[in-house]
Amino acid sequence: MWDKSTHSRAGLDASVRYLRGVGEKRAKALENLDVFTIEDILFFFPRRYEDRRRLTPLEELRPGETVCAIADVLSLSLPEGPAPTSALLTDGHATVRAVWFNPHIHKILKPGVRVALWGRVEYYSGIQLSNPEFEILTDKPPRLIGHIVPIYPATAALPQSRIQKIVADALNTYADHLVDFLPEKIRVRYGMKGLQEAVCELHHPKDAESWLKARNRLAFDELFLLQTGLLLRRASAQAPSTSLVPGEKFKQFMAALPFPLTGAQQRAIDEILEDMQGDGMMNRLLQGDVGSGKTLVALAAILAAVDSGVQAALMVPTGILAQQHYMTLEKLLKPLGIRTGLLMGSLRPDERRNLLESLKAGKIQVLTGTHAVFSDSVDFARLGLAVVDEQHRFGVLQKNALIAKGTSPHVLVMTATPIPRTLILSVYGDLDVSLLNELPPGRKPIKTISLGPEEEGQLLTLIRDRARHGQQVYWVCPLIEDSEEGRTDLSSVSSCYERLSKLLPDISIEMLHGHLPMEEKASVMQRFAEGKTTLLVATVVIEVGMDVPNATLMIIEDAGQFGLAQLHQLRGRIGRGKAESLCVLLEGQGTTPDGHERVEAMLRLPDGFALAEADLEQRGPGEVCGVHQHGVTDFRVANLVRDRKILELARKEAQRLLQDDPALEREPLFRKELMRRLGKTLHLAGTA
Ligand code: ADP
Ligand code: MG
Numbered sequence: 001m002w003d004k005s006t007h008s009r010a011g012l013d014a015s016v017r018y019l020r021g022v023g024e025k026r027a028k029a030l031e032n033l034d035v036f037t038i039e040d041i042l043f044f045f046p047r048r049y050e051d052r053r054r055l056t057p058l059e060e061l062r063p064g065e066t067v068c069a070i071a072d073v074l075s076l077s078l079p080e081g082p083a084p085t086s087a088l089l090t091d092g093h094a095t096v097r098a099v100w101f102n103p104h105i106h107k108i109l110k111p112g113v114r115v116a117l118w119g120r121v122e123y124y125s126g127i128q129l130s131n132p133e134f135e136i137l138t139d140k141p142p143r144l145i146g147h148i149v150p151i152y153p154a155t156a157a158l159p160q161s162r163i164q165k166i167v168a169d170a171l172n173t174y175a176d177h178l179v180d181f182l183p184e185k186i187r188v189r190y191g192m193k194g195l196q197e198a199v200c201e202l203h204h205p206k207d208a209e210s211w212l213k214a215r216n217r218l219a220f221d222e223l224f225l226l227q228t229g230l231l232l233r234r235a236s237a238q239a240p241s242t243s244l245v246p247g248e249k250f251k252q253f254m255a256a257l258p259f260p261l262t263g264a265q266q267r268a269i270d271e272i273l274e275d276m277q278g279d280g281m282m283n284r285l286l287q288g289d290v291g292s293g294k295t296l297v298a299l300a301a302i303l304a305a306v307d308s309g310v311q312a313a314l315m316v317p318t319g320i321l322a323q324q325h326y327m328t329l330e331k332l333l334k335p336l337g338i339r340t341g342l343l344m345g346s347l348r349p350d351e352r353r354n355l356l357e358s359l360k361a362g363k364i365q366v367l368t369g370t371h372a373v374f375s376d377s378v379d380f381a382r383l384g385l386a387v388v389d390e391q392h393r394f395g396v397l398q399k400n401a402l403i404a405k406g407t408s409p410h411v412l413v414m415t416a417t418p419i420p421r422t423l424i425l426s427v428y429g430d431l432d433v434s435l436l437n438e439l440p441p442g443r444k445p446i447k448t449i450s451l452g453p454e455e456e457g458q459l460l461t462l463i464r465d466r467a468r469h470g471q472q473v474y475w476v477c478p479l480i481e482d483s484e485e486g487r488t489d490l491s492s493v494s495s496c497y498e499r500l501s502k503l504l505p506d507i508s509i510e511m512l513h514g515h516l517p518m519e520e521k522a523s524v525m526q527r528f529a530e531g532k533t534t535l536l537v538a539t540v541v542i543e544v545g546m547d548v549p550n551a552t553l554m555i556i557e558d559a560g561q562f563g564l565a566q567l568h569q570l571r572g573r574i575g576r577g578k579a580e581s582l583c584v585l586l587e588g589q590g591t592t593p594d595g596h597e598r599v600e601a602m603l604r605l606p607d608g609f610a611l612a613e614a615d616l617e618q619r620g621p622g623e624v625c626g627v628h629q630h631g632v633t634d635f636r637v638a639n640l641v642r643d644r645k646i647l648e649l650a651r652k653e654a655q656r657l658l659q660d661d662p663a664l665e666r667e668p669l670f671r672k673e674l675m676r677r678l679g680k681t682l683h684l685a686g687t688a
Helices: 025-032 038-043 159-178 184-189 196-205 208-236 246-258 263-277 294-307 319-336 351-361 396-403 421-425 453-468 493-503 518-529 564-571 593-604 608-619 644-659 668-678
Strands: 050-053 066-077 085-090 095-100 116-124 127-136 150-151 283-288 311-315 340-343 366-369 383-388 412-413 432-436 447-451 474-478 508-511 535-538 551-556 582-586
Touching: 025 159, 038 159, 085 582, 150 159, 159 196, 196 208, 208 421, 208 668, 246 294, 246 319, 263 283, 263 412, 263 432, 283 294, 294 311, 294 319, 294 383, 294 412, 294 432, 311 668, 319 340, 319 366, 319 518, 340 351, 383 447, 421 608, 421 644, 447 453, 447 593, 453 474, 453 551, 453 582, 493 508, 493 535, 508 518, 551 564, 564 582, 564 593, 564 608, 593 608
Parallel strands: 095 127, 283 412, 283 432, 311 366, 311 383, 340 366, 383 412, 447 582, 474 535, 474 551, 508 535, 551 582
Antiparallel strands: 050 150, 066 085, 066 116, 085 095, 116 127
16 A cells, blocks of 8 residues: 555656556656656656537537537448448437548447537538547446636647647556655645646646646746755855955955946946845846946956955956956056956967966956856965956856855856846846836937838948947958858848948948957957947857947848847947937848847837746746756746736745754755755755
């Protein structure tokens, strides 16, 4: 006998091969659906349902509907040649014909039997049921109709009826082996269904209300486990850190700022300084729209670090951005007597050696760099603060690698574009969040329009007009060279550069893309920043970080090719100065419906927070901010667009639970389940 009190999960981890009716071939087919174990099968939920609870009297059949019916077979006509088998059916009030293209039907179906039917009504010189599924009725309740039927993602190798059978069998045998791990108090507080009941209900729902309760319970499970896991990870990362206090240089810098801080910047800086002065370690996410002034907030933190005698590192995702940030930092920090360095993969060996030596000796106080900062050969004398810009480009792991370089440095990560709150909570739920929800004053909203390929003349006029006013222009193309990656339908930087050079001979034009040597890139950028170049034709290398307030026109060719976050980033390169800015989205021949939808969203939504929500809806959490590699948002039931409320609740309950019981000692079942599901993904201590 199965003994529930042992809380064993007997059999659940076994392969699906142990299920009746599953051999090697079907096991393979299930693997293709990501189903490996018996537990996976129990959690392999229907994609949709068919409501087969209502019987339709035969006299009410209407073409186009899919219906359930019960009827007696009056007579059968055997197929002749290519004609289908047809049966005359009656329910006592009306008669109707059913036809099948299966020549063997008459071997199963005989006049006089009563059948349950499920099928589509068509009109074919009279009303008929076309190819209905049927079941000969006995004294047992019908399997085919009378309830809500789960429809699973089926494949050719694994037809619907087979999956339905396999899952139903698995539920019968194994559902009671599921151990409810959710803390009892929470289950009771919200009147939630038990785990076994919820799982069964989601496969074979009684009604809509009961289904909703079941799915919400399971969505809560997933979100609650994740929230608890993230909070645990954060607690374990709370090593004592050096307390960093702003001093002279910080004060000097702030006093010399040419503009007042925005209210949001001031709040964020206060929050950061408070974190860094405490005895814990800062683990904070700075979330703000493009152009909200994140760099300055980071600088404030960096200055506090320098004032406290430790080193700071600023990491960015691309070489171009690293150079740009380095130039900004040098300009601002050198006058204060602070020594800065730039580390990138493309340094010459001797340059690199010198740089690393100065870093190790503590001579460099602020290091800016790309991924190269992670490499093993990089040693800091005393790393006290790590700032990660455009966090979504890095994996979480790399951030950890950097942390390993200091004795638990304070960490500030910054997003490039807003990320929906639901995603922030699920992916960065172990970080505190500061919000820059205010742009510096005087910014004019950016106007966005879209043009078709035939309207180039208008563009040239726009460009000449900007040039006459001494303003600058970006022109972005998806490719570097023509027909790269076999795409002949997309524009490229090099051909666009050639064409525009001919069309606009009196305007200074340059190209920028990832294939240029590093020095070349730096000098192209420098000239554009100094206003010597009017038109910069570039790939998305300019996507993040470029800060040239004099640029007021952004043209994006084949705009539908880019993701929403990317488009928003690109648009954020303009609108940084006092002058009116314009973003022009060109839709080329190859625009897909999805691409067009993104362009439309850009025209409609000016702010990053709204776009981020639209992006989440269009692409799902895995794609937005590149989190798919972490796997933490691969939910089976929960959905970050729909389940906002449940997520907030899960967050609240996770905090409450850990407050009472920080090591989950009183909830061993829950703790075990958490480790089993997320221990590895989240690198939780105590993971086997
Ligand atoms: P992002 O948040 O996109 O990284 P940046 O830090 O690049 O934004 O800042 C965008 C521009 O706004 C920069 O030119 C910066 O100097 C300017 N800026 C930042 N803070 C303020 C402020 N409080 N008032 C006016 N301009 C500001
Ligand atoms: Mg920035």
